[in-house]
Amino acid sequence: xxxxxxxxxxxxxxxxxxxxxxxxxxxxxxxxxxxxxxxxxxxxxxxxxxxxxxxxxxxxxxxxxxxxxxxxxxxxxxxxxxxxxxxxxxxxxxxxxxxxxxxxxxxxxxxxxxxxxxxxxxxxxxxxxxxxxxxxxxxxxxxxxxxxxxxxxxxxxxxxxxxxxxxxxxxxxxxxxxxxxxxxxxxxxxxxxxxxxxxxxxxxxxxxxxxxxxxxxxxxxxxxxxxxxxxxxxxxxxxxxxxxxxxxxxxxxxxxxxxxxxxxxxxxxxxxxxxxxxxxxxxxxxxxxxxxxxxxxxxxxxxxxxxxxxxxxxxxxxxxxxxxxxxxxxxxxxxxxxxxxxxxxxxxxxxxxxxxxxxxxxxxxxxxxxxxxxxxxxxxxxxxxxxxxxxxxxxxxxxxxxxxxxxxxxxxxxxxxxxxxxxxxxxxxxxxxxxxxxxxxxxxxxxxxxxxxxxxxxxxxxxxxxxxxxxxxxxxxxxxxxxxxxxxxxxxxxxxxxxxxxxx
Numbered sequence: 192x193x194x195x196x197x198x199x200x201x202x203x204x205x206x207x208x209x210x211x212x213x214x215x216x217x218x219x220x221x222x223x224x225x226x227x228x229x230x231x232x233x234x235x236x237x238x239x240x241x242x243x244x245x246x247x248x249x250x251x252x253x254x255x256x257x258x259x260x261x262x263x264x265x266x267x268x269x270x271x272x273x274x275x276x277x278x279x280x281x282x283x284x285x286x287x288x289x290x291x292x293x294x295x296x297x298x299x300x301x302x303x304x305x306x307x308x309x310x311x312x313x314x315x316x317x318x319x320x321x322x323x324x325x326x327x328x329x330x331x332x333x334x335x336x337x338x339x340x341x342x343x344x345x346x347x348x349x350x351x352x353x354x355x356x357x358x359x360x361x362x363x364x365x366x367x368x369x370x371x372x373x374x375x376x377x378x379x380x381x382x383x384x385x386x387x388x389x390x391x392x393x394x395x396x397x398x399x400x401x402x403x404x405x406x407x408x409x410x411x412x413x414x415x416x417x418x419x420x421x422x423x424x425x426x427x428x429x430x431x432x433x434x435x436x437x438x439x440x441x442x443x444x445x446x447x448x449x450x451x452x453x454x455x456x457x458x459x460x461x462x463x464x465x466x467x468x469x470x471x472x473x474x475x476x477x478x479x480x481x482x483x484x485x486x487x488x489x490x491x492x493x494x495x496x497x498x499x500x501x502x503x504x505x506x507x508x509x510x511x512x513x514x515x516x517x518x519x520x521x522x523x524x525x526x527x528x529x530x531x532x533x534x535x536x537x538x539x540x541x542x543x544x545x546x547x548x549x550x551x552x553x554x555x556x557x558x559x560x561x562x563x564x565x566x567x568x569x570x571x572x573x574x575x576x577x578x579x580x581x582x583x584x585x586x587x588x589x590x591x592x593x594x595x596x597x598x599x600x601x602x603x604x605x606x607x608x609x610x611x612x613x614x615x616x617x618x619x620x621x622x623x624x625x626x627x628x629x630x631x632x633x634x635x636x637x638x639x640x641x642x643x644x645x646x647x648x649x650x651x652x653x654x655x656x657x658x659x660x661x662x663x664x665x666x667x668x669x670x671x672x673x674x675x676x677x678x679x680x681x682x683x684x685x686x687x688x689x690x691x692x693x694x695x
Contacts, residue, residue, distance in 0.1 A: 209359035230322035235352030238390035303331035354389025441510035457526035478508030579609035
């Protein structure tokens, strides 16, 4: 299935719809580049034509292009090796070019607003140096202009691309339908354009999904913006991996199922090989990889409008990779690290948030994945016990985090050890409260004994229990035999740490 956004990408600036003023500014920047030699930042919402404009400009000017994604390839050495070399040389084959525009190459750096200091290992400073010293035209693509560093903004000029109006989107959809030989009702195209709210790329993706397998497009065929979220994930897997007869049907299902694209990717990845053969899986993994790239951009930029492009790939793309429909019944399994029930998930996340003092969203997105990785299948066991003690987890909570069976002896023994550890720590930090020591006279006597170095002033739970077991509080009386040998090494291991946060 060829992506229509690529097939019908404008090959010239004259073919771009909307943003006429911005397009004119881009052309003027290129025509006068010899005079100013400044890099250009093109910024605006996703899907409004920023990257298309850069490539169309290169085609109009006869320039070769070198393109990097700043959020994926943002270390200093990568930027200097590829973009830096291109910006300071002339042609890709290494030959020297003259002043004619045909000998130039355009360096396109996408997602330039997703470079954040030390995390990118020098990427920010490398880009700033690149635009200051470039001997070739450079265009930086950004969604949020003011997310870029001040130094980078000061070293460039900028042009804003605004959201594309529905009146500009409809002619694009109409042209595509005519080239694809699809008849259409005008109100169907109007509905697609209106629903995408200025996102031209999203409108083309929706058109392709709706029109797949049809000779005529009506309003009734168009997926409306009302998503009832009524479909369960298992029928969704049936449609995508087995029963759906078109990519459009799979995309419709992804809108209706009550799961986020990142969760749906996990479901599909963990179940796909149960029904796909090698050739189908090879094609499907390409789409899942593309979905993962879009999900990475969501987390890097916190721009959730990218979710729609991940959804296109994980549903329509994976369905299109399948050769026909598949019969029979398949037992779908929950993906690894996926919550067993929403109640259990919420209880775990709430415990993490309360203990850490941060929001539920931070607990779910930033902390829980680390706990899951650290305690996978309850290994190492000591870390898992520490986690259960710190957050007061029960069997179902440990099962949810670690992926181990809730009723296994392993999980149950971890709960028992965690409860024992919590009791020990309560005793250690009680200051003798559990021994029934009166704070007036006996506490003072204990303090005096501590100064002499003869006693620490604390009475253990075992000592307190001895007073009521027929030993008359005799310190020399033997402890009752509970069938367990004392382990001095185990006692030394407990250093009084307060919880999992101490080693996170």
